[in-house]
Amino acid sequence: MKITLHVWRQPGPQAQGRFETYTLDNISPHMSFLEMLDVLNEQLVTEGKEPVAFEHDCREGICGSCGMVINGRPHGPRRRTTACQLHMRMFNDGDEIWIEPWRARAFPVIKDLIVDRSAFDRIIAAGGYISCHTGGVPDANAIPVPKPAADRAFDAAACIGCGACVAACPNASAMLFVAAKIAHLGSLPQGQPERYRRVRRMVAQMEAEGFGHCSNHYECEAACPKGISVEYIAQLNRDLRRAELIGEEVMP
C-alpha cells in the first residue's frame, strides 16, 4: 500500500506546531497503525531527521498510553479499538491520513503527538479510591457483592485512562473518565462510605483542571476503546446532585 500522512509536528510545549506530509510506500495491510509509524520513524532516523514522538507501550490495547486523532476520530476509524490495535487493512491504497494529538487545554502538547494527561492522575488522587489501609480488612467473602453490581463495576472499571473521551468531546469534557471511576466504586458496597465525598472531590478537581462541561453529545461513548457507557455520567450527575443538595452523609 502507498499512503500519505499529514502528521502534527510540534517540537515542544511552547513551540508552534504544524502539519508535515510524508509518503510511505510498501505498507503492508497486516501492519498495525503504530508499526506503520515505526516504519516512518525508521525512515526519518535514517535520513537524520527527528522521528515523530508518539506515546505507546503495551501495544495490546490495555495500557492506555497510545492515543492520537486519526482522520478526525480518536484512535482512528474502527470502533472499540485503540490506535495500537488498529491495522492498516482499515485503510485503502492511496489514502491520505491526518494525525493529530488530543486537543484540550487540560492536555497540553508536550511534543508532536504526545500530550500531558497528568490531569487524570490528579483527579484520581482527589478521591478515586477506597481509603483502606493495607491489612486490617475483612475476609474477601465477608462482603457479598451481587453479581450484577460486580459486573457493572467491572464494566466501568475497564477504563484505560487514554483520554479519547476528552479528545472526542466537542467540549473537551472529562466526564466519562470521571464518571467511570465514580460508577466503578459507587456500584460496590465497599465504595459506599465515601461515595458522596468522592464525587464532590473528583468533580471539583476535574473542573479545576480546565476540562469543558458535558452537554450530552455522547461522542465520548462512541470514541471509547472500551465502550464505557454514558450511563455512568447519569450516575455521576445523580450522585453529585445528591451530595450538593443533601450533604455527604450516607443516606439509608
Place this chain on the structure above:
Amino acid sequence: MKLDPKIPSGPLEEKWTRYRSEVKLVSPANKRKFKVLVVGTGLAGASAAATLAELGYNVHVFTYHDSPRRAHSIAAQGGINAAKNYPNDGDSVWRLFYDTIKGGDFRAREANVYRLAEVSANIIDQCVAQGVPFAREYSGYLDNRSFGGAQVSRTFYARGQTGQQLLLGAYQALMRMVDAGRVTLWTREEMLDLVVIDGHAKGIITRNLVTGEIRRHAGDAVLLCTGGYSNVFFLSTNAKNSNVTATYRAYKRGAGFANPCFTQIHPTCIPPSGEYQSKLTLMSESLRNDGRIWVPKKAGDKRPPNEIPEDERDYYLERLYPSYGNLTPRDIASRAAKRVCDEGRGVGPGGLGVYLDFSDAIKRLGREVIEQRYGNLFEMYERITGENPYEVPMRIYPAPHYTMGGLWVDYNLMSTIPGLHVLGEANFSDHGANRLGASALMQGLADGYFIIPYTLGHYFASYPKMDVTTDHPEFQRAEEEVRARLAKLLSIKGHRTVMSFHRELGKLMWDACGMSRNAEGLRAALKRIPELRAEFWENVNVVGSGEELNQNLEYAGRVADYLEFAELMCLDALTREESCGCHFREEYQTPDGEALRNDNDFAHVAVWEYTGPDSPPKLHKEPLVFENVKLTVRSYK
C-alpha cells in the same frame, strides 16, 4: 560477594510468623525520617509505595510512564492465585507452596515460596476491600477457576483483565497517598543509575524524559520494582518500553544477578506477520482445550490449510505426547512448535506459526458453544490478523513472556547491596525455573503489600542511620557517567538505527538462548554479541539532543544495556549444564526428548557478580536446600 539468604530458623510453617514477631521495628515517629526511593509503579512498586507511605515513610516513586497506571502489570490476563480454599476442593497453603515449587522444577527457595503461599490469601482480602471487581457468583461470593499446574480451583479473576484491575487498585492506593502528601510522584523520570555509598544503596540518578534534566535523588533505601527483561528478544509479549536498564545498572554497581537464563516462552501467541512486527500478543492458553495443533507433513507446503487433506497433516503434539496431546505444558508445547518450524513446516508469513484448528471442535460441539467459550479471544485474533478463526485455523507461535531470573535477593528481598531491595518480576523470584499461570500477580502484590513493609523496617533498624546528600562524590561520579554515556550515544551519528540493532540482537538471542539452547549455539552467540555491541557503539544513529523529549535516545540506552546483558544470559545458559523448567539444553534430555535435570550439580541459584568491563562476571552459587519436599521428575507422556 557473600550470599546469605537469611532464612529464619524453625519449621517451614512458622518461619514467617516467627520473623514477624522478631523483626526489628522503626518507631512511628521516626518513620518519616526515612526516605524510600521506589522505582517502578507496577503491582510491586505501586503496592509497596502505597503501603510504606501509609506506615509513615517518606516515599518517592519514579516511573518513566506518564502515569503510574501504565505499568505492564496492567496487561496480565488470567488471574491471581490464592490459597483461600473457597471452593472447598482441598486447597491449602501447603498445596499452593508445593505446586509452585514443583512448577518451578525445584529451583526456588522453599522458605520464600512458602511465605508467598501464606500471604496469598491476604492479597485477595486487600484487593476486594479496595474495590477490585473480581468475578462473582450469583450468591455474591467470589468465583474461582482452575489454571495450569494445579488440581484445585484457586485462581481469582476479573474477566480477562485481572492485571488491569489489580494494578488500578494499587495505583489508586498510591494516588491516595500522593494526595495525602506522603508520596512524591515523579512521572516521566527514568532511572539510569544506582548510587552506592559505603556499600549501601543510597540514591539513584534519573533523567527527566521531557526536559532531559539529569537529577540526583538521595534516600535511605532503594526499591527496584522494574519488571522483567523479555524484550532482550526484541519480540515478546512485554510492553515496548519494558527494559533491563534499572536492574542491569544495579548489577554493574555490585548487585548479584541470579539465573538470568530462566526465561519463560508462552506457547500460544499470535505469530509475527512480517519484518515490521513490533511485538507479540498473547492468547489465553485455554484455547488448547478444544483446538488441535498441526502443521503440514511436507516442508514448504504452501497450500491453504483447508486444502491440505487429513492424511497430509501432522498433529505432532498428539503424535509425540499421546496421553497429554494438545494439553502438554507450556515449555513442551513451545519447544515442539519451534522444532517443526525449524524443519521448514511452519505456516504463515516467514514460516513462523503452527495451526490451532477448531474445525473438529466446531463440528463436534457446534459453533455456538465455541463462541461462548472463546468468543472474545476469537474476536481479538480477528482484529489483529484479519482472519476469521471460525473458518480458517488460527495460527499461533510461542513468544517470550516472563523472566524468572532477576536480581538475587535474600529472605528480606534485599539484594547483595544492603539497602537495595528488589520486588516483583525484577527479582529472581519465587518461581524457580518456570512460573505457573496466575502466580506473577500474586508475587508482585505479596512483595509490595505484605513483605517489604516488614523487611524494610528491619533493614532500617539494623544499621545506624546514615544521612547522605546529593553532594556526595559518589553522586557526582554516577551523574558524570550517565551524562558521558548519553553524550556518547548522541555523538556517534552512524548509519544504523537503534531498532535494527535491537532486532538483530533479538533474533540472535531467540535462536541461541530461546526455547532450546545448546553449547555450540550459546558459544557462537557469546562471540557474536560483543561484535554487535562494538558495532552499536560505532555505528548507531541517535538523532536529536539530550535536552528534550527524545524517545530515540531513551531507546538507545535501553538497547545498549541489552547488548551487555544478553551476554550474561548466554553465559548463564551455557554454565547451567542441565535442562530444567524453561531452560532446555539440548544436550541434556532423555532419549524421548524430555528435560533432564541434574540435581546433584545444579540445585543452586546461579548468581553473577560484575567484575568490570573487561573481565568476565564471577559466578557464585546459593545452594538450594530442600528439607520439606522431595525432588521428583515431571513426565507428560
Place this chain on the structure above:
Amino acid sequence: MNDSAMLRTTVMQKSVVAITGLVMVLFLIAHLSGNLLVFAGPDAINSYAAGLRDVSALLWTARIVLLASLVLHVYFTVRLRQLSREARPIQYRMQRYEASTFASRTMLISGLVIFSYVAFHLAHFTWGKIYPQYYAATYFLDGRGPVHDVYSMVVRSFQEWWISALYIVAVTFVMIHLVHATQSALQTLGIYHKRYVHSIRKASIALAIVLWVGYVLIPLASLTRILKPLT
C-alpha cells in the same frame, strides 16, 4: 449573579439548565394545547384566553417562573459554552462526529434564535406592538360580554405572510433545539436506564416533531384560509 457554593460546578449548573429547560418544554406543550383551541372556533379560544386572565395570580406566577427559567437557562448555557470554548483552544484540522447530532452541536445558536424570536413574539401577541389594529379587536362572549378577540388577532396576523414565515422558521428552530433537549435534560438529571434509554431518546425526538406540527398548523391554516377572520 453570584455562584452559590451549590452551583459552583458545571454539573450543577447544567442541572439548572436541564430543569429550566424542562419547565419551558412543559410550557410549550401547555401553550400549544391552548393555541389549538383556535380550530374549535372563536368562542372556545376567546373564553379560554379570558379565563386565563381571570386567574391572574396563577397567570403571573406562571409568567414569573417562565421568565426566571428563561433567564437562568440562557445565562448558564452561555456561560458553560464560554467555558467549553476555552477548554479546547486549538481546534482539530479534521474532526468527524459519530454520536453527536446537528441539533446537539447547534444548541446555542438555535437557543439564541428562539430567544430573540420570543421577544418579538411577546411584542406581537402579548404587548400588541406589531399590528396594534389586530390586537385591539374585541369579541362578544355569551354570558360574559366583550373580551379581547384572540381568535381574530391570531388569524389576521398569520395572514400577513411574513409573520407566518418568521413564525414557522422560529418553530423549526424550536424543533431542532428540542430534538436534543429533552433527552439531554433527562440524562443531566440522571435519568438513565439501559432498558429505557433508547425509548426516551426516540420519544424526545417524537415530542419535538409533534410540537412542530402542532405549532405550524395554525399559520398554515390561516394562510390557506382554512381559518378565516371574523368580519
